[in-house]
Amino acid sequence: MSNKNCESCMMPLAKDPKMSGSDKYCSYCFRDGKLVYQGNDVNEFKKHSYEAMTAKGMNPLKAKFFTWMIGFAPRWKK
Numbered sequence: 001m002s003n004k005n006c007e008s009c010m011m012p013l014a015k016d017p018k019m020s021g022s023d024k025y026c027s028y029c030f031r032d033g034k035l036v037y038q039g040n041d042v043n044e045f046k047k048h049s050y051e052a053m054t055a056k057g058m059n060p061l062k063a064k065f066f067t068w069m070i071g072f073a074p075r076w077k078k
């Protein structure tokens, strides 16, 4: 069991419902051997993530919090 967080979206990898095949990224960020979002615009990524979370029925405040957390992920550090 890993206690690491996804380096792209900060989701705890232990909570990942599927195996992504990567020890750095979750199955939402990393699929079929590559990053789902290939760009490097964190704000665009946040927008996609927020929409994906609320589309799954997540509480908007909770989704907002997780979206805010993305800004601290290693992938977006300059």
Ligand SMILES: [Zn+2]
Binding pocket: 006, 007, 008, 009, 010, 011, 025, 026, 027, 028, 029, 030
């Ligand atoms: Zn992720």
